[in-house]
Amino acid sequence: MNNPTTQTFLGFDFGTKRIGVAVGQNVTRQARPLLTVTYINKEPDWQTIKTIIATWHPAGLVLGIPYNMDGSEQPVTLLAKKFGDNCAKHFGLPVYAIDERLTTVEAKAQLFADGGYKTLKNSEIDAYAAKLILESWLQEKN
Secondary structure, three states, X not given: OOOOOOOEEEEEEOOOOXXXXXXXXXXXXXXEEEEEEEEEOOEEOHHHHHHHHHHHOOOEEEEEEOOOOOOOOOHHHHHXXXXXXXXXXXXXXXXXXXXXXXXXXXXXXXXXXXXXXXXXXXHHHHHHHHHHHHHHXXXXXX
């Protein structure tokens, strides 16, 4: 039987105030929310991202790119792509982009279904959205 090599990936739900982060791996194609990175002086908290990468040693980063429902780009689309470029440059890891339309809506719905309004904290929504982004990519990749 062919045993695939287990690889860890980090998923990012990019936002202009918070960035949700999740971790997952390719064998089970499952992910779990980790945390939400905030901004410091209008920049992502690069030190926290560096620490997460050093902790998990991912094979790559998966970044949700937000588009309008018609597929067109919006201002945050370009910012997300710039974030991905910066991650690739800073950390020397491949960055895989995936369309993340409606991921936050789906995250809110699933969190609400699991625990009602008390689970709808922004930080939890962002990290859960990152989980959905990463799992979607892992399912497509395999």
